[in-house]
Amino acid sequence: MKDTLKCILCQTDISENNFGLVILGRCICANCEQEITNLCWDDPDYDAYKRGLKKIWCFKEA
């Protein structure tokens, strides 16, 4: 890992210790991965995370 990876949701630097998900080359820290996993569909926070993830899909299409 040459580049410093940052969580796209919370901007935390990602290392081997808190490595979570990689989606389309973008990373989510273990913490956020858990948050997403634990969120319910009607959780207000879910929308924010969903929007964050949507950005990734948009990048892909751009």
Ligand SMILES: [Zn+2]
């Ligand atoms: Zn994070």
